[in-house]
Amino acid sequence: MKIFEFSLFETPPGVRELRQEVRTLLDRELAGTDPVRRANCWMRHDADFSRALGQAGFIGMVWPKRFGGHDRSPAERYIVLEELLAAGAPVCAHWVADRQSGPLILKYGTEQQKQRLLPGIVRGETYFCIGLSEPGAGSDLASVRTHARRVPEGWRISGQKIWTTNAHRSQFMIALVRTGSIEERQAGLSQFIIDLSLPGLTVKPIVDLTGASEFNEVWFDDVLVSEEMLIGEIGQGWKQVTAELALERSGPERYLTSFSLLKALIHHARGAGSEALTAVIGQAVAELWTLRQMSMSTAAKLAQGQDPSVEAAIVKDLGTAFEQSLPVLAQDLLEVDLSDQSDLARLLAYLLQVFPSFSLRGGTREILRGIIARGLGLR
Numbered sequence: 001m002k003i004f005e006f007s008l009f010e011t012p013p014g015v016r017e018l019r020q021e022v023r024t025l026l027d028r029e030l031a032g033t034d035p036v037r038r039a040n041c042w043m044r045h046d047a048d049f050s051r052a053l054g055q056a057g058f059i060g061m062v063w064p065k066r067f068g069g070h071d072r073s074p075a076e077r078y079i080v081l082e083e084l085l086a087a088g089a090p091v092c093a094h095w096v097a098d099r100q101s102g103p104l105i106l107k108y109g110t111e112q113q114k115q116r117l118l119p120g121i122v123r124g125e126t127y128f129c130i131g132l133s134e135p136g137a138g139s140d141l142a143s144v145r146t147h148a149r150r151v152p153e154g155w156r157i158s159g160q161k162i163w164t165t166n167a168h169r170s171q172f173m174i175a176l177v178r179t180g181s182i183e184e185r186q187a188g189l190s191q192f193i194i195d196l197s198l199p200g201l202t203v204k205p206i207v208d209l210t211g212a213s214e215f216n217e218v219w220f221d222d223v224l225v226s227e228e229m230l231i232g233e234i235g236q237g238w239k240q241v242t243a244e245l246a247l248e249r250s251g252p253e254r255y256l257t258s259f260s261l262l263k264a265l266i267h268h269a270r271g272a273g274s275e276a277l278t279a280v281i282g283q284a285v286a287e288l289w290t291l292r293q294m295s296m297s298t299a300a301k302l303a304q305g306q307d308p309s310v311e312a313a314i315v316k317d318l319g320t321a322f323e324q325s326l327p328v329l330a331q332d333l334l335e336v337d338l339s340d341q342s343d344l345a346r347l348l349a350y351l352l353q354v355f356p357s358f359s360l361r362g363g364t365r366e367i368l369r370g371i372i373a374r375g376l377g378l379r
């Protein structure tokens with residue numbers, strides 16, 4: 001019985017040149033960036049940076065040229081992503097659009113949707129957010145209550161989404177809404193592309209522990225959405241979302257969020273290291289390398305049109321456990337005064353505040369383990 005599988009990743013030709021190209025861009029664009037801003041960098045929004053990345057051909061890399069894409073291989077895309085994250089580039093603005101909204105539109109969208117939306121994503125100018133969670137529907141996503149009612153002009157949407165990262169800075173949301181009855185659970189769900197400037201829509205920021213407001217509450221008060229903005233088919237929202245979640249869970253951002261801390265630890269160990277710190281760094285690098293192989297293997301499966309939901313859940317569970325462990329290990333091993341203004345102290349203080357969220361966003365640990373158990377035939 002084959003339940004899941006990780007295979008070795010084949011390095012594409014020309015990889016050295018590609019890495020150098022990305023690094024040259026990053027040296028130019030990121031010079032002087034505060035090390036703290038390089039941690040958790042896929043939550044750092046910078047429209048100018050996204051535009052520069054778009055101009056360099058590093059967004060929509062694997063999409064067809066006729067929609068503005070660059071017809072590059074998934075392996076090349078992976079290498080660009082890991083370079084961006086390892087350097088701490090502020091990729092948040094376009095991240096969701098490039099990672100999952102664009103691929104969803106390519107797979108299920110109409111020709112008109114593709115032509116209208118994909119070129120702007122590729123340029124690093126059109127941003128999307130994810131409208132899944134609601135106050136009563138997080139892990140239990142099939143309980144979504146935001147509903148769309150058919151009217152002669154299209155659909156009227158009412159309800160509320162929550163924890164919507166970047167709703168205040170994106171032009172569009174892809175929302176999972178109920179087009180059938182609540183009793184139908186998964187079968188009554190559909191997806192819509194919603195223009196966030198429409199009348200009846202209110203976005204209210206939620207302030208997190210660090211004082212930042214990256215995510216939001218979003219209210220829909222009878223928002224009129226035209227028929228053309230339905231994506232995929234009525235009643236197929238659950239199936240479409242499940243495929244999207246594998247894209248969301250398996251990428252390098254699921255183990256590289258604390259990478260700048262690992263680099264800082266290596267730097268620290270060179271000057272004032274201890275045997276214990278050296279051992280921790282050795283173990284961390286071994287884990288990182290393994291996670292990288294697993295994540296790349298999952299990316300390859302996605303590119304071949306397979307459904308690696310279980311592999312993606314494993315990558316996210318192990319990857320976020322890894323990136324959560326680094327700040328805790330650093331705090332245990334080093335005598336860092338967190339009120340100190342050194343780069344290491346500020347970086348550690350920041351990561352210690354945000355790391356609990358790493359295993360919540362994109363589906364919690366318990367839910368992922370349930371998916372893995374189901375994959376093993378245990379549930």
Ligand SMILES: Cc1cc2nc3c(=O)[nH]c(=O)nc-3n(C[C@H](O)[C@H](O)[C@H](O)COP(=O)(O)OP(=O)(O)OC[C@H]3O[C@@H](n4cnc5c(N)ncnc54)[C@H](O)[C@@H]3O)c2cc1C
Pocket residue numbers: 129130131132133134135137138139140162163164165166215357360361362363364365366367370
């Ligand atoms: C930084 C961040 C960004 C986010 N961005 C977005 C976004 O852009 N768009 C979006 O839609 N959502 C977003 N989310 C929301 C995220 O997807 C949810 O927080 C997550 O799915 C959990 O849902 P919940 O918060 O409602 O918690 P609940 O579902 O209420 O879970 C509470 C606890 O109970 C546990 N639990 C629940 N059900 C079970 C079960 N069956 N078995 C065992 N344990 C269970 C959970 O694991 C969790 O520990 C974001 C969250 C964070 C932290």
